[in-house]
Amino acid sequence: FSVAAVVAALPAVILAEQRTSKHWELTGEGADIAERGSHEARVFGAIPKDGLLQTELMKLPSGRVGFSKAMSSKWIRMDKGHEGGPRVFRMVETIEDVVRQKLLLVRQGKSAELEEKDKNELKKRKLLTEVTVKSYWITKGGSFSTSITKQETELTAEMISSGSWRDKKFKLYNFDALGMALDCGHLHPLMKVRTQFRQIFLEMGFTEMPTNNFIESSFWNFDSLFQPQQHPARDQHDTFFLSDPALAHEFPQDYLEKVKKVHTEGGYGSQGYKYDWKLEEARKNVLRTHTTAVSARMLYRLAQQEEFTPVKYFSIDRVFRNETLDATHLAEFHQIEGVVADYGLTLGDLMGVLHQFFTKLGITKLRFKPAYNPYTEPSMEVFSFHEGLKKWVEVGNSGIFRPEMLLPMGLPEGVTVIAWGLSLERPTMIKYGINNIRELVGHKVNLQMVYDSPLCRLDS
Numbered sequence: 001f002s003v004a005a006v007v008a009a010l011p012a013v014i015l016a017e018q019r020t021s022k023h024w025e026l027t028g029e030g031a032d033i034a035e036r037g038s039h040e041a042r043v044f045g046a047i048p049k050d051g052l053l054q055t056e057l058m059k060l061p062s063g064r065v066g067f068s069k070a071m072s073s074k075w076i077r078m079d080k081g082h083e084g085g086p087r088v089f090r091m092v093e094t095i096e097d098v099v100r101q102k103l104l105l106v107r108q109g110k111s112a113e114l115e116e117k118d119k120n121e122l123k124k125r126k127l128l129t130e131v132t133v134k135s136y137w138i139t140k141g142g143s144f145s146t147s148i149t150k151q152e153t154e155l156t157a158e159m160i161s162s163g164s165w166r167d168k169k170f171k172l173y174n175f176d177a178l179g180m181a182l183d184c185g186h187l188h189p190l191m192k193v194r195t196q197f198r199q200i201f202l203e204m205g206f207t208e209m210p211t212n213n214f215i216e217s218s219f220w221n222f223d224s225l226f227q228p229q230q231h232p233a234r235d236q237h238d239t240f241f242l243s244d245p246a247l248a249h250e251f252p253q254d255y256l257e258k259v260k261k262v263h264t265e266g267g268y269g270s271q272g273y274k275y276d277w278k279l280e281e282a283r284k285n286v287l288r289t290h291t292t293a294v295s296a297r298m299l300y301r302l303a304q305q306e307e308f309t310p311v312k313y314f315s316i317d318r319v320f321r322n323e324t325l326d327a328t329h330l331a332e333f334h335q336i337e338g339v340v341a342d343y344g345l346t347l348g349d350l351m352g353v354l355h356q357f358f359t360k361l362g363i364t365k366l367r368f369k370p371a372y373n374p375y376t377e378p379s380m381e382v383f384s385f386h387e388g389l390k391k392w393v394e395v396g397n398s399g400i401f402r403p404e405m406l407l408p409m410g411l412p413e414g415v416t417v418i419a420w421g422l423s424l425e426r427p428t429m430i431k432y433g434i435n436n437i438r439e440l441v442g443h444k445v446n447l448q449m450v451y452d453s454p455l456c457r458l459d460s
């Protein structure tokens, strides 16, 4: 800890005044010269009566610096006309080593006796340095004491009744102190990202579908979507079936008949799948494998209207698949789904609405790749160019719902329904830099991550 910090913490106990003073000190080389003489004096002392070869002189430790200084002080001279090279001779009998004398004054603490220009000259020669010393002048304060009494922070009933409060010292209130952070609820990152997606759909004029049923009959999850009963996705390995209640009971009877017919014999210009459609299979309850089951229910409801009106629907909710768990897959995740129904919509409308939707997410470079879904034709996977990864990554799935799905519901001919879907987890993991889905969902989630994660802004 520093003196300043201690002083600041004990304001009334002691008073402190900061003082600075400056003085001169010898450097290492300066101390050496004060001890043994300047380089030029050492050179002078090294030259005998009959002189010294210059080459020999230069070999002395002080030779180079001392030679030129002694020459300019006219203490020595050089004679060139000699055997073996130039020779150096003394020019005077005695010398006065002024540099050493000045440094000795400083060593004795008498630097005040030197002139300012001398000191600066010696400083330039790196023989002196000026040192600044900061110190505190400490005196007793008003509340000076050698024992520290702890100040009371609370006036208790006991202090009042006994009167002991009179002898106590109370701590002053600190109105600038921040209170303790309140413990409050925190939104999970998935919910923060969901809020942003919901906002985007609402800006685009979409209405949210009711997705509050995790359990769905195979009929709405698969059959109404023209997904054949032998389709591999209906296998135990991909779908969770319910054991209790295992079967659903209520279906719109005439619609169910039309679904059965389109699967077995076709119709509406389709050949159907030509297999023996079984009600037993359609009644099996499952954990919904996609929110497209909800879209199917909503489109059926729309078809029951007296007169068709165009709609834009969306949903963001949980779906379940019997997946092998790994770093990026869980048995449940969230789907984001958009559906638009109107007369005469084309693939161009689908691409346009996808462009608009993804632009609002900050994703502008899109590519479409032909794909397959039992309920859409044509179908397209959506790819976007990931600037960080420098490659195209899949961001969604889309398509135009088949007539075999829409016409049995009773939607008018000429009405097209375009739709797309994506997962909520993927953009959330990218946005929050989470690599393993188990750090986002499940019992291994670090709650501090949930508390600390900021609001989501998808467009920045």
Ligand code: PHE
Binding pocket: 289, 290, 291, 292, 337, 373, 376, 397, 398, 399, 419, 420, 421, 422
């Ligand atoms: N239901 C599809 C899926 O599970 C997504 C999708 C929705 C595809 C709508 C096309 C149209 O991936």
